[in-house]
Amino acid sequence: MTSTTPLLDIRDLTVSFKTDDGLVRAVNGVDLQMFPGETLAVVGESGSGKSVSAMAVMGLLPSYTQIEGSVEFEGTDLLKLSTRAMRKLQGNEIAMIFQDPMTALNPVFTVGNQIIEGIRIHHPQISKQAARERTIELLALVGIPEPRQRVDNYPHEFSGGMRQRAMIALAIANEPKLLIADEPTTALDVTIQAQVLEVMRTAQEATGAAMMLITHDLGLVAGVADRVQVMYGGRVFEMSDTDTIFYRSRNPYTRGLMTSVPTAAARTDDRLSPIPGAPPSAINPPRGCVFRPRCQHAEDACYEEPPLLALDATGRHLSRCHFAEELPELGAQDELGRSA
Amino acid sequence: MFAYVVRRVLTTIPLLLIGTFLVFTLTAISGDPLARLAQLDVDQAAYDRLIDLYNLDQPIPQRYVSWLTSAVQGDMGPSPSQGGQQTFDLVLGRALNTARLAIPAFFIIAITAVTLGVYSAVKQYSKLDYFVTGFSFLGISLPTFVFGLLLQVIFGIWWFDWFGARPFFVQGMRTVAQHGWLDMVRAHVLPIITLWLVITASESRFQRAAMLEVINSDYIRTARAKGLPRRTVILKHGLRNALIPLVTIWAIDFALLLGGAVVTETIFAWPGLGRLLLAGIFQQDLNLTMGVVVFIAALVVVFNLIADLLYGVLDPRIRYD
């Protein structure tokens, strides 16, 4: 899977917003690759630039945003595309599922019509009737009971979980190659989270799409992701396959994230130990390593910005830390967050 | 839905009773209709007629009850200040004159307010947005009479000085039947522009605020993420939602317009309801005042009901049962 050419290849992406308080540098030199059919988890605390990166791929950032670098999708740089050309990809080749299903659907149109609209805008040759049939199939696929009746419901007649299922149906309606899910379960009840995650996997299998799963929750990642990319302060801090991240992480921030996840910690009877301090300001980040002020291992060297080091010959494990090689091995105690 | 309408109409009855009672009492205690007669040289019979007409020998609550008893039977009584014409006919006739301004003004206002509000919201902080915001500020802060008089000066005096003709009439109403199409239009233009400025200013601000809220909402982001063209996103997904809160504003504005714009009608000598109300108040003509007030109250009730029903049409989350 990793030997093929990437479906999505983000190089040195930098996104800044001009605000009254100063220049907000939300994403700072991020590289990210996704390969066809794989699931990549993008993990990091609030404000680490996950959503902004995703919105840059979707072409949904506000017009006053300054974007640098490149976002190649199947070899075309999306940042250079006209809005018109970009629209052909949005919802068609690349689709997105958002965090809050309660507000993501338009309240004045039926769920079915919103999905039908998404199909017909990219496939005008499909008749209304055919698009409707396809919508009903999609609703069935994502587990909406009685889809033939439910297709004519308005969003407010759906529960939160059902609305997120409908959003998934909308996202996969045109069989996209890339599916971006930005915290798709965060706003949902814990009991429904697992179901919705399962629906996303079904949807992904049905379409063969690659999925970028953005989340805070490392525990969620374990069962789902092939690879994990950890972000902090608008930068990539660590990237590797899921097992390596969980068992052989070479980054203090990733390790801190793992011990701060409630579900993961509970599983090992360990005490919850959140990372002390708060994420850095996007306007005035700390000098050197942005994680330095919160890092247990920080030393004088950390006043220099650490490079993203390749820890193996193939570059499948990257970590941004001066001491990536020297960190102590993770003990059994620290193997956290791995779900059964 | 029918049950809802009936329920709504029934619930307005106590409101109307309280409202008319208050207006009746305030009008009755604010002046003595007999005092006017004292200035004229009339005989005792004239006094008696007025005392009898308004039951002035009885306490105010009883007078109100007798007024109400006739009113609910459709008899609003004669209007002494208007030569004893029936109040009902007077109000109806003047209401038609007011409607000549109100109806076209309403539609022009609604269309321009929606357009300006949507444009300035979509292009927030652009030059156009600042222009629209400045325009509404002007329209809201400038008193109606200042703008109305300004128009009269421009078109009635300056234009005449420069070009030797007046493009529009600055006073009075003209009808097609009596004056022909051209004069009818020339008489309507300035009062309608006056109403337009004042009401468009506030409506476009509401529209802008509603639209701003909508275009920053998640479902607009979803619509864009679907790859819909900008037009569809803004007009279909955005405006459709942003019109919902505007319906109430429209209803209030339309009711106010139809109820007579006192200042505008006075400036342009327009024989409408607003001036009729003024006449009733200044001449202590209780029947006339009450007649206009009841008419305006009925307008407000009816248009609020229409707004609520329209809400249900525009917003599927609202059910009437």
Ligand SMILES: Nc1ncnc2c1ncn2[C@@H]1O[C@H](COP(=O)(O)OP(=O)(O)OP(=O)(O)O)[C@@H](O)[C@H]1O
């Ligand atoms: N439109 C914007 N204008 C100004 N700053 C912005 C804008 N959008 C995002 N930011 C800033 O960019 C930074 C990164 O935001 P982003 O939404 O990507 O974080 P995130 O990793 O998705 O966090 P969360 O987990 O809370 O969703 C934050 O500091 C945020 O305040």
Ligand SMILES: [Mg+2]
């Ligand atoms: Mg986010």
